[in-house]
Amino acid sequence: MGEAKEEVEELAAISRALSLNIGTLNKDTLDSMMLAGKSANKQRIPVILDPVGAGATAFRKEAIQRILTEIDISVLRCNAGELAAIGGVEWASKGVDAGEGNIDLETLATRVAKEYNLVVAVTGETDIVADGSRVEKITGGDRMMGSVTGMGCLLSAVTAAFTAVSPADPTAAAIEALKFYGAAGEKAAASSNGPGSFREKFLDMLYGRKIEENSFGFEKEEGVDVLWQRSSRY
Amino acid sequence: MGEAKEEVEELAAISRALSLNIGTLNKDTLDSMMLAGKSANKQRIPVILDPVGAGATAFRKEAIQRILTEIDISVLRCNAGELAAIGGVEWASKGVDAGEGNIDLETLATRVAKEYNLVVAVTGETDIVADGSRVEKITGGDRMMGSVTGMGCLLSAVTAAFTAVSPADPTAAAIEALKFYGAAGEKAAASSNGPGSFREKFLDMLYGRKIEENSFGFEKEEGVDVLWQRSSRY
């Protein structure tokens, strides 16, 4: 929640996961992100990076490079256009939208995962999680999810919460987060008339959804509130 | 979306319209707006200005003057109180709300349109669009629209999207945007219980609304998604 250089190290240190999001980046908030990220690394707290609009401007490209070079990231949560920018390949992206292209996303995700030693979770019609040795595809979700501002940012926060519960296995955390998010989106979209009602129903779904399997540290039928309780909020 | 001096020129240059909004202005964001506006002018990208609370403080008055003097604005999207402040006439405005007054808004809008060579789109019980040679009145909408924060800011963004599709005729773009917005507001209000449900239904309406006439670059029955696709987002 904080953004001031004066306090982000302290805030990161009392957290159980840190989500860095460059959506409305400026020079000051970038400095704060560097401090927060290094503080989290020192405390062995997992760091999630959402490289919003990575390829849109030189400022964002440089910021992403600086973050990836100086901070150990657990999960890079992005879309295909952002991943392409980070991987240095061409992509028909204009601004921060994903655009379309024909590169092999699985290969690219694996390459970026290896290069920066992190888990790549790239969302699209099919989501892909790659950690360098393994690639998992996740289907589900709904195209309505692309029509609501902040859905990617919220997914990164949710991924951070899952990673907080499972810091030793960020691959599993990212996969479970994407499945969870996609299923909630699918159910919410089924009873929505547009992005306004979708947003409301989606938040209800995220809140009320029960875990379907005895996995990922949950007992069957435990709700997400357990997850929230186990991950620190601030 | 961006606000950093380091990148706003680049972001503006890859856009198809730029909406400048002084709602939570500070010295840094004003500098960024000047850079973004000049970049948009150089690329012949239409610039929309929302002079939030124009008359409320000396800082805002000076900022507006600086923007209007140094940047070519296509559409000035404001309320009556803000227009009065820009036109230098007395108005019973307190803070950033519109207040009430008896000046002839059509005359004032026309005068400001001529002085700064732009289209004035002023909202109120009846909306007025004036470009110096022509005045159009638009009725519709609902008073509930005045009870939701950000409705004016969103209208400016929607006006920018319409202007992106019709940069050569910002008058038509502003008129169509106001009709579209007002109709969506009227329908949403009809099934709302207050500002909370109105906001949800209004976003659904904006999203789902079909264009009623073969005009403004649309085929009949094309939806707003076509408009969004034609205007760049970032």
Added chain:
Amino acid sequence: MGEAKEEVEELAAISRALSLNIGTLNKDTLDSMMLAGKSANKQRIPVILDPVGAGATAFRKEAIQRILTEIDISVLRCNAGELAAIGGVEWASKGVDAGEGNIDLETLATRVAKEYNLVVAVTGETDIVADGSRVEKITGGDRMMGSVTGMGCLLSAVTAAFTAVSPADPTAAAIEALKFYGAAGEKAAASSNGPGSFREKFLDMLYGRKIEENSFGFEKEEGVDVLWQRSSRY
């Protein structure tokens, strides 16, 4: 609404209440808050303080001390963890959440109220309002209110609006604001499926709710719109 040093004194001076909220504090916004607070004090406009995450970082602790020392606050609107940080007692708080503890909140609220000569309005399962000579407990509300981001911040804004109508009796204003807010929350929760639908229904309730008693400057059956009209917005 403003945050720029260049204008906050002017904005505060044309207001009827000022709500200071340190949620996303930084050095610049703290400076602006000091200017706004002193301007409000000079004009005898009531100032409400929401010490978000007061105990979470040294920066916040120092900021709160500076505000409480240099500005006359009418109502301190906080949760138990924040009150404990201000009162200098131990509390099992981590980050900005309230945490849990066994101190006597009524005693603590009364002590802080006396020390800083203000009204303390502390929310929790039972809300407490203390002004040094009197303690009032308010029940009601719903636990769903704790699951929506910004509910505390909005309550502070609503408290500011009530105090604007009754600046001479901030104790009564805080009590009425808490009753009003809690009743709206209770009714909204009764027909909600989760935080998404709760938020929508809660805003509808806040808007549509009629005052139940001929008190606090209202006629019976006057709606909240009267309150909004009497408190200046900007």
